[in-house]
Amino acid sequence: MTKKILSLLSVLLLLAILVSSGCGGNDQASGPDPGPAQEGEETPESTVVKVGMVGPLSGGAATYGQSVRNGVEIAVNEVNENNEIEGVVLELLAEDSEGDWSKAANAFSKLAEQDKVNVIVGGVLSSESEAGGPIIMSAQIPTISPSSTATGLTVGNPYLFRNCLSDEVQASQLAEYAVTELGLSKFAILYTNNDYGVALKNAFEETAGSLAEVLAVEAFMDNDENFKPQLTNIQQQNPEAIFIAGYYTEAAKIAQQAKEQGLEVQLLGADGFYSPVLVEIGADAVEGAIFTAGFHSGDESPAVQNFVTKYRELFNEEPDMFAAQAYDAARIVIEAIKTKGTTPEQIREGIAETENFPGITGNTSIDEEGDTIKDVLILKVEGGAFDRIR
Amino acid sequence: MISAYYLQIIILVGINIIMASSLNLITGFTGQLSIGHAAFMSVGAYASALVTLKLGLPFFVSLLCGGLVAAFFGILIGIPTLKLKGDYLAIATLGFGEIVRIVFLNLEITGGAVGLRGIPKDTTLLWVIISVLVTLFVLYRIIRSRVGRALIAIREDETAAESMGINTTYYKILAFGVGAFFAGLGGGLFSHYFRYIQPNSFGFLKSIEYLCMVVLGGLGNMWGSIIGAAALTAIPEFLRASADYRQLFYGAILVIMMRLRPQGIMGEEILSKSNLTESPFLSKLKLRLKKQKNQDI
Amino acid sequence: MFFQQLINGIVLGSTYALIALGYTMVYGIIELINFAHGEIYMFGAFVGMILVTVYQVPFFIAFFLAMALASLLGITLEYLAYRPLRRSTRLAALISAIGASIFLQNLALLIMGSRPYSFPSPFVSKVYKTSFVTVSKVEVIILIVSFLLMLGLTFLIQKTKIGIAMRATAQDKDTASLMGININKVITVTFAVGSALGAAAGVMVGIYFRSVTPMMGLMPGLKGFVAAVLGGIGSIPGAMLGGLLLGIAEVMGAAYISSQYRDAVAFAILIIVLLFKPSGLIGSSLQEKV
Numbered sequence: 001m002t003k004k005i006l007s008l009l010s011v012l013l014l015l016a017i018l019v020s021s022g023c024g025g026n027d028q029a030s031g032p033d034p035g036p037a038q039e040g041e042e043t044p045e046s047t048v049v050k051v052g053m054v055g056p057l058s059g060g061a062a063t064y065g066q067s068v069r070n071g072v073e074i075a076v077n078e079v080n081e082n083n084e085i086e087g088v089v090l091e092l093l094a095e096d097s098e099g100d101w102s103k104a105a106n107a108f109s110k111l112a113e114q115d116k117v118n119v120i121v122g123g124v125l126s127s128e129s130e131a132g133g134p135i136i137m138s139a140q141i142p143t144i145s146p147s148s149t150a151t152g153l154t155v156g157n158p159y160l161f162r163n164c165l166s167d168e169v170q171a172s173q174l175a176e177y178a179v180t181e182l183g184l185s186k187f188a189i190l191y192t193n194n195d196y197g198v199a200l201k202n203a204f205e206e207t208a209g210s211l212a213e214v215l216a217v218e219a220f221m222d223n224d225e226n227f228k229p230q231l232t233n234i235q236q237q238n239p240e241a242i243f244i245a246g247y248y249t250e251a252a253k254i255a256q257q258a259k260e261q262g263l264e265v266q267l268l269g270a271d272g273f274y275s276p277v278l279v280e281i282g283a284d285a286v287e288g289a290i291f292t293a294g295f296h297s298g299d300e301s302p303a304v305q306n307f308v309t310k311y312r313e314l315f316n317e318e319p320d321m322f323a324a325q326a327y328d329a330a331r332i333v334i335e336a337i338k339t340k341g342t343t344p345e346q347i348r349e350g351i352a353e354t355e356n357f358p359g360i361t362g363n364t365s366i367d368e369e370g371d372t373i374k375d376v377l378i379l380k381v382e383g384g385a386f387d388r389i390r
Numbered sequence: 391m392i393s394a395y396y397l398q399i400i401i402l403v404g405i406n407i408i409m410a411s412s413l414n415l416i417t418g419f420t421g422q423l424s425i426g427h428a429a430f431m432s433v434g435a436y437a438s439a440l441v442t443l444k445l446g447l448p449f450f451v452s453l454l455c456g457g458l459v460a461a462f463f464g465i466l467i468g469i470p471t472l473k474l475k476g477d478y479l480a481i482a483t484l485g486f487g488e489i490v491r492i493v494f495l496n497l498e499i500t501g502g503a504v505g506l507r508g509i510p511k512d513t514t515l516l517w518v519i520i521s522v523l524v525t526l527f528v529l530y531r532i533i534r535s536r537v538g539r540a541l542i543a544i545r546e547d548e549t550a551a552e553s554m555g556i557n558t559t560y561y562k563i564l565a566f567g568v569g570a571f572f573a574g575l576g577g578g579l580f581s582h583y584f585r586y587i588q589p590n591s592f593g594f595l596k597s598i599e600y601l602c603m604v605v606l607g608g609l610g611n612m613w614g615s616i617i618g619a620a621a622l623t624a625i626p627e628f629l630r631a632s633a634d635y636r637q638l639f640y641g642a643i644l645v646i647m648m649r650l651r652p653q654g655i656m657g658e659e660i661l662s663k664s665n666l667t668e669s670p671f672l673s674k675l676k677l678r679l680k681k682q683k684n685q686d687i
Numbered sequence: 688m689f690f691q692q693l694i695n696g697i698v699l700g701s702t703y704a705l706i707a708l709g710y711t712m713v714y715g716i717i718e719l720i721n722f723a724h725g726e727i728y729m730f731g732a733f734v735g736m737i738l739v740t741v742y743q744v745p746f747f748i749a750f751f752l753a754m755a756l757a758s759l760l761g762i763t764l765e766y767l768a769y770r771p772l773r774r775s776t777r778l779a780a781l782i783s784a785i786g787a788s789i790f791l792q793n794l795a796l797l798i799m800g801s802r803p804y805s806f807p808s809p810f811v812s813k814v815y816k817t818s819f820v821t822v823s824k825v826e827v828i829i830l831i832v833s834f835l836l837m838l839g840l841t842f843l844i845q846k847t848k849i850g851i852a853m854r855a856t857a858q859d860k861d862t863a864s865l866m867g868i869n870i871n872k873v874i875t876v877t878f879a880v881g882s883a884l885g886a887a888a889g890v891m892v893g894i895y896f897r898s899v900t901p902m903m904g905l906m907p908g909l910k911g912f913v914a915a916v917l918g919g920i921g922s923i924p925g926a927m928l929g930g931l932l933l934g935i936a937e938v939m940g941a942a943y944i945s946s947q948y949r950d951a952v953a954f955a956i957l958i959i960v961l962l963f964k965p966s967g968l969i970g971s972s973l974q975e976k977v
Contacts, residue, residue, distance in 0.1 A: 058637045058793055060902045062801035096636060101505075102591045103626075105584055106398065110630060113395035127588040130507055134585045139394065150504055193495060193947055194590075195504045219947040223906060225896040228695040229941035229949075236688055249803050253896050260814060260823045280805040281898045317802065423778070471958065474965050477720065481916040482961055484909075485954035492951040594909065598785060605778045637793040644786025645768050652775030 046087045049342050051076060051333065052111035052141075053092060054122030054132060056099035060223045064247070064322050065124050068146055069094045071319070071326030072121050074310050075334060085338055093117060097128050104128035105135060112139035119143070119336075119347045121329050124322070126150035126195040133157050142348035144333060146326040150195045154370030161351050161370040163329040163361070167196065170270045170292040171203035171245070173376050175211065177390065178241060178268055182290070185212040188239035188265075190230055190254060192246035193219045200245035200270050208243070215239050220250065227254045231261055241266035248275040248320070251289075252282030259285040266290065275320030279384050289381045294361035294374055295324035296388050304360045321361075328359035332366075397515060399627055401583055404518035405576045406619035408525045410603040411612065412572035415529055417601065418610035419538065420565040421545030422472070423480040426487030427573055427600045432592035433490060434460040434574025435581035436500050439509045442582070449512035453521075453578040460574025461567045463490075468566035472559060475548075484594055494589040505588030506581075513583035521579060525572050530612060532568065541565055545610070606647060608657025617655050691820050692942045693935065698826045700934020701833040702895070705888035706911025707918065707926035708840065709881035715857040715921035716877045718777055722784035723764055724885050725908020726791035731757040731886020732893040732903060733799065736806040746809035746894075753890050754883035761882025762875055770874075788908075795901035803900040806893040829891045836887055837927055840880070844923060849876055857921065885911075910937075917957055919967025928968055933957070 053072050055065030069092075076090045093115055097104035104123050111117045112135060120136060120143040123129040129148035136143045137159050145153070145162040154160045178184045187208045191201035201217065208214050215237035218230035231254070234242060242258065242265055244251045251273055258265070269291035278286055297308045297319065307327055311319040319327075335357060336350020354366040362375040378390040392400075413427045438456030441447050447455075471482040494500045501507070532538050540561045543551040552558050581587045599622065607618025625643060629636040651657070706728055713721045731753045738749035768787045772780045813824040844850040855863040856873045864870050892907065893899050910933060918929025933953060940952030960968065 057634065058796060060905065062796060062902065063803065063900070066801045094633070095630060098637070100591050100596075101586070101588055102580070102584060106395075106402070106627060107630075109395045109398045110627070113393045113398075127505055127586075127590060130505060130586045130588070131584050134511065135394075193503055198503050218941075219945075221950070223902065225892070225898075225903075226695075226699050226938075228699075229692055229938040230946050232688060232691050232695060233942055233946075249898065249900075253898065256897055260812065260821075260825075262814060262816065262821055277803055277805075281803060283805075283807070283897075417778075470962055474961055477714075477916060477920055478961055478965060478967065481913060482958050485913070485957050488954050489951045492948060496947045601778075602782050602785060605782045609776070609778060634797060638790055638797065641786045641788070641790030641793060645783050645790065646786075648775075648779050648783040648786065649768075649771050652772050652779040654779075 046089050047342055048089050048091050049119075049337060050091050050093055050115060050117040051330065052115065052117035052120035052122070053094040054097055054104055054107045054111065054120060054128060055094075055124035056128075057094065057096040059099040061099040061125060063249075064147065065097070065099070067320050067322035068122070068124050068326040070311065070315050071146070071323035071328075072330045074307065074314065074323075075327050075330035077314075078310075079334055085334070088337065088342060090334075097123060097125075099125060101125070101127035101131040105131040108132035108135045108143075109139075112136050112141045117141060118342060118344050119333050121146060121326060121333065123148060126153060129153055129160065129162070133160050136160065140348075141344050142333075142336075142351055144329045144351060146329040147322055149199060151199055157370065158352075159348055161366055161372075163332060163359075163364060163372050164325050165271050165292070165294050165374055165376060166371065167199035167270070168203040170376055171200045171243075172207040174243070174268060174270065174290075174292050174378070175204050175207035177378055178243075178266075178290070179208065179211040182241075182266065184241045184266060186238070186240045187212060187214045187268075188216040188218070188234040188237060188242045189214060190218050190220065190227070190234065190242055190244050190246070192224075192250060193221055196247075196272065197245040200243075204243050204245065220246070222250075224250060225253060227257050228261065231258050231263055235261060235263045239265060241268055243268040244273075245270060247272040248278040249281065252278050252280075252286060255282045255285040255289065271295075271321050274324075274379070274386070276318035277320070279381065283384075286381050287384075290389070291379055292376050293321060293379050293386075294377065295319075295321050296377055296379060296386060297324075298386060298388065299360075301360075303358065307360050324361050328357075328361045328364065331359060332357055332364065399624065401513065401515060401518050401579075403620050403623045404515075404522045405579050405583070406600075406603060406623045407522050407616050408572055408576040408579070409600050410607065410615040410619040411525055411529055412569040412576070413600050414604045414607075414610065414612070414615040415532070415541070415572075416565050416569040418604055418608075418615070419533060419545060420541040420562060421548075422562060422565065423476060424483040424566075424569075425480050425594060425597045425601060426467075426483030426485075426490075427569070428592040428594070428596035429483075429487035429490040430460045430464055430570040430573035431577035431580065431596075432494060432587075432589065433463050433570075434577030435587050435592070436494060436506070436577075437574065438578030439506055439581040439587060440499065442510060442512070443506070443508070449510075449517070449582065452582075453575055456578035456581075457571040457574040460577065461571035464566040464570025464573075465563055468563040472562045472566065484597070487592075487594055487597055491589045491593055494592075500589075503588070505586055507586045509581055509585045509587070511582065511585050513579045518579060521575060525575065526612065526616075528568075529572070533612070537561065537564065542610070602644065606644070606654055608654030611654070611656045614654050614656035621655075688819075688942075692938050694820055694822055694826070695942075696935030696938035697931060698829055698895075698934070699938060700914075700931035701830055702888050702892050702930075703907070703910050703914045703934050704927045704930025705833055705836065705884050705891075706907055707914035707930045708837070708923065709885040710912050710915040711918070711920055711923060711926040712853075712877050712881040712884075714915065715923075716853065716874055717769070717773070717780075719769060719780045720784065720912065721769075721881070722781065722908070722912075723768075723788040723791055724881070724911065725904030725906075726788050726795070727757050727761055727764075727882045727904075728885040728889040728892075728907060728911075729795060729899075729901060729904035730760055730791070730889070731882075732806070732889035732899045733795065733804075734886070735890035736804055736893055736899045739809060740804075740807065750887065750890050754886045757882045757886030757889075758879035761878040761885075764882075765874065765878040770871075788904075792901055792904065799901055801901065803898045806897050806899050808894045808897060810894075825895050829895060832887070832891060836884060840884065840923065843880065849873070853877060913954075913957060916967055917960060919964075919969045922967070922969045925967055925969035932960075932968075 095107035126148040191197035267289035273291040340346035340350035434456035437459035438452040441452035603618035608614030735753040738744040914929040914933040918925030941949040
């Protein structure tokens, strides 16, 4: 028995050490220190506004969550470095969901109830926001998701907002463009079997099906690597274009394998394509692919260039659409703090009243349901870069 | 007043105690390695949520329905697969779990990949406490009965148990049925707590998490499952303070804990011939090694 | 189209087979499900990718270096996480393996970041086309290399002294050790060889799918394990057969039944096979001692 107690104690001790040593890690999550110069300017009465972030920082979807955290971090740093809001310092608290919505619910609860954050940017996956919705509603903490596209997510929850393109709008606009501008008439759809892929597939199938013909619909799973069986099936139908309803890693691999298989068709996609990874992995196979997006790093506007430069400096890579949308979501929050105030209720009001916000992902308005109204860009991969064609 | 966050963790600990204890009946007491326990949970979660949403029956009834549907699946899967032994059974249960997840992911009625939302929040701390107590009481009664002794006999030596006149298939299916019932109950509490369910939270990683709770606590020890469930629910939350290193520490803790207490926190050193609980290595030299170990100390 | 799908299945299956071999070898000797094998596969892919893209090492040298380094990782893993638990229950070792898997995965995540790295194919992307099938050069290379590795492994196990020691240990550790076989050495070699095969699979899958991520080991690790059990865990030819069958089942399931239910079909086939052959396709049925 003493042995049992001893081992229990040692485990607890170990935990205590880990937790205390880990506290340093928290700073890392909130990014580089604001810098001593700015700390000196801090007046004693400056209020700290805690900005929470929930998303997959580990597990299969980690790359999306980490991009979102990076995007929010840039916005938070900007405010702190430039002393943008008089007497307000932002603090970022990022919590991992492991890509599991029930663990995301724990993260939401911790941020809302324990850390008493003023506002949350997240969840990243739709299921995370779905599970977090009831929690932040009862805690009355405004939350803006940069990427949860599930239909009807924000309906009936006055505290839940999002800043992302609607799947329906993207897919139907793309289908229209493909039929009318590109003159395509025979389509195949390859979609990832999650809420994002399914919503895109349904909308595209409907529009393309009414304007032209959809010959084949095939599914794949998140983190799949092998798409040969689906592509072989699609090839049998001889389509002119494949609409890939999924994210960039899978899209790049699909493009590669399609090319290898001799399936030379027009590739179409949605905002999930927007990442340098698409071109890094897809190389010449994604050349000529056309997709919808909200963000375009080639945009000349100073806001976009400022973001892209800072992102490169801090993280040594090119931003993807998750980072851009997260940055904008954080910027919308900052705008709300500027106009209304720092309490959760004031921030909620501010976000809800967002109108024609000039974000790096286009002009953004929030409608009464908490959904976003945004312009949809259409981009094309040309020479390994993204060109805006509409 | 405790904060809503701690309340949520306590409720999750309660649900996980139900999950771990019911898995302990299958794996710890009966010696059948199952890596599909989360599937039974998801069956219960979906069944009870649908009963509440579509039929509008009271919470108690939908919890019971969840448990019964899960038990039905436990028995259904149990009958053909329980002829399998050890790791073959483990893989069959894992396969079953993945099939269930994929079916839920594609069914219309379960909301598919989008999930099922708008489930009323019926699960309260009181419901969880009552469910945990009922689960533990029933499991305790089973283990302390003739049935329990039969289950343990199967774990210790299936062939010997059979030759003693124990209908091993019957008892194994019974263990799976009862285990699945309580997993379904846990699932019902889970779905009515989070008010939302989606298949991706019930994958094989979740099943493995429950297995970790049982082994870490100590196989075949009821207190062990309670402690294991509490520890592995709370540790990841404690580790939130370590930010990016969280999962790294979590993995290391599992390795270190097993090194410190290979038999689990509450586990006794079991001297059994069972395939699952006995080290295959140097089994005959075990006594000699034990002596050596004592000399070392 | 059937033949095209069959080829797709064989290529996928041969990578599963290579991963399954690592599982089955370790299992054959110490009856441990080496859950961290998927992470060794990932490690191998990373080493190969870094050597080729950063250090411009010729592909085949990088391939063997990745195998060698993964062997070292496998040996270290065995020494730190499994050896102390050799006298305890199998499930304790399994949990330790799960912990090691989580640890390695997240270590890679911390060091390399979450974004996928591209692993440019070192071979000219050439496609061989006949009237009814299309095969790429990479696929041919994967098939040849897998075949050679399996041939080499069979030779090692059947003809060399250490191979005989491995087989003896797998049959009966106590007697083997009484015969003067150094069990520790045998286990170390087993881990080294199994990990090298895992790394080989990782590098080949890396160039096949052209990307490497810290999470890449999760699903193939699971599938490799399933393949090993399907063939009869502990059996070397069983792992090869199991891998190929699983690959083909998955592809055929996606092609002819439903791509939504692809994995469900593969697992259903697995369960059905196990019902008729309860110890896998070529598995020796466990001898039960009363």
